[in-house]
Amino acid sequence: MRNTMPGHTQQAAEIIDIEGWRPDDQFPTYPEGTREKSMWISPQSSPVSFLMGGHRYLFKHASHRYPTQFWCEVIAYRIGCLMGIPVPPAYAAWKSSSQQSAALIEWFYRADEEVRYESGTVHMKRMIPDFDVKKGRQHNIETLLTILAGIDEKLILDMTKILVFDAAIGNTDRHQENWGILWRGNPPRPELAPAFDNGTSLGHEIMDDKIPDFLSSPMKIAHYIDKGQHHMRRTSTGSEGKCGHFELVAWLLDQYPESRRDLCQCLEFDRDGMNTWLAALPNFAIPDAPTPERIQFIERLLHFRMERLHAVLTRRD
Numbered sequence: 001m002r003n004t005m006p007g008h009t010q011q012a013a014e015i016i017d018i019e020g021w022r023p024d025d026q027f028p029t030y031p032e033g034t035r036e037k038s039m040w041i042s043p044q045s046s047p048v049s050f051l052m053g054g055h056r057y058l059f060k061h062a063s064h065r066y067p068t069q070f071w072c073e074v075i076a077y078r079i080g081c082l083m084g085i086p087v088p089p090a091y092a093a094w095k096s097s098s099q100q101s102a103a104l105i106e107w108f109y110r111a112d113e114e115v116r117y118e119s120g121t122v123h124m125k126r127m128i129p130d131f132d133v134k135k136g137r138q139h140n141i142e143t144l145l146t147i148l149a150g151i152d153e154k155l156i157l158d159m160t161k162i163l164v165f166d167a168a169i170g171n172t173d174r175h176q177e178n179w180g181i182l183w184r185g186n187p188p189r190p191e192l193a194p195a196f197d198n199g200t201s202l203g204h205e206i207m208d209d210k211i212p213d214f215l216s217s218p219m220k221i222a223h224y225i226d227k228g229q230h231h232m233r234r235t236s237t238g239s240e241g242k243c244g245h246f247e248l249v250a251w252l253l254d255q256y257p258e259s260r261r262d263l264c265q266c267l268e269f270d271r272d273g274m275n276t277w278l279a280a281l282p283n284f285a286i287p288d289a290p291t292p293e294r295i296q297f298i299e300r301l302l303h304f305r306m307e308r309l310h311a312v313l314t315r316r317d
Contacts, residue, residue, distance in 0.1 A: 007081035007089060008050035010074070012283045016048065016093040016104055024056055036061045037102075050089070056107040059093065060199070061100065067288045069204040071281065073103035075298065076169050076198035078277065082269040085165040086194035094286045101286045108194050109182065116183040117193065120176040123147045128236055136175045138236040141248065145255075151181065151190050157259055158192045160252050164263050164313075165195055166230060167245035168305050173200035175231045202298050211297045218300075225304055245305075250312050264313050267306055275299050 024039035037060040046053040062069035073090040080087030093104035109115045120139075125131045127143050148155040159179070166174050180193040203224070206214065214220050229242040234251070243251070253260060278299055282292050290298075 005081045005084050005086065007077065008091075009078065009081075009277060010050070010091050012280055012285070014048055014050075014091075015284055015286055016051070016091055017096050018057075018059060018093055018104065019096045021057075039107075050091075052106065056111065058105040058107065059095070059102045060105055061102045062199075062288065066204050068290050068294065069199050070101065070103040070288075071290050072169075072199045072202045072204050073105060075202060075278065075281075076171075076195075078274065079169060079302075080165060080195060080198075082274060083161075083165055083168065083266040085161055085266065086192075087165075087198065088194050088196050090198075092281075092284050092286060099287055101288045103199070105196070108196065109184075114184065114186060114188075116188065117180055118183070119180040120144070120178070123181070124176050131176075133176075136231065138233075139176045139231060140233045140236045141243065141251070142235050144232070155181075155190065155192055156256065157262060160256065160259055160263065161266060162192070162195045163230070163252060164249055164266050164309065166201075167249050167309055168266075168302070169198060169201040170203070170225065170228050170245065170301065170305060171198055171201040172229060173197065173231055178231075203301050206297070208291060208294060211291075211293050214297055215293065215300065218304075221300055221304055225301065225308065246308050246312050249309065250315070253313065260313060264310075267310055267313070271303075271306070274302075 018040055021040040021042060024041055026039075037058055040057050040059055042051050042053060042055050042057055044054045051057075060070060060073060071092070074092050077087045077090040088108050089106040090103045092101070094101045109117070121131070121133055124139065124143065124147075125133070127147060128138050131138050144159065145156060148159055162174070162179070165171075178197045179195075182191050182193050183189065184191065214224070226244070228245050230245055230248050231242065232248070233242055234240050249263075253263070278295050279292075281295055282289050
């Protein structure tokens, strides 16, 4: 079994209450995106060992329509660790005075760190001057790969792994603001930002009353997965529409066949152990804990997706 990324596996007794935390003076509210979120600074003496003292954390709520959506961030972090994909640590948390639950997401660089961040939008606009920032209709994989090759060829494999991760969780929202380049050190060296903003995944939009239909019909789950699309298109013209998750992975493998071994290794982790952890999430004593049926649904989705990914990555023409 391959080594996974280091990361803490949060347990039911480790729920974080941000009551008394200091709001971030620079970003007390965070306006980007569609879900309510705010920035907070953890106490210097962290209440739990897996939080960084005096560090910036994003308190990211679910949407009002999908109250358990924040769990997708928490689960995606655990899956990223198992797959060996850098994902910002995300934990189940709440603010006890307001009874609000959310994902508490660790900011991926320190305030005192010598780092510069450039979003995907910045790079896309350099390549496509009339890039549609609001809708991202020209957001496409060919331009993205050209951008990364011009910065450092090694970034291509890192991005390909993130796109495999997106296929594993069914993320449909890796738009141009949800990836970027970090420049660290002196002289600055480029690296991909970790795979952040993973809440639009794992069947988050399926209402609880619809889940029994999916659990009783493997074909319904398979059909749902087949319809999933990545945010990106193949080319900037977008005439061919958005790419299916597995279609995009297959295309990337055709372009970079030498990446097959590394990508296959992303799937080599203990799924039974992951499912055992998932099954405990309904026991987390905060508002909007997932139901056992939703967890079972997520387990089924992950199983089907992992099997599809394995078939794509091991295909030999």
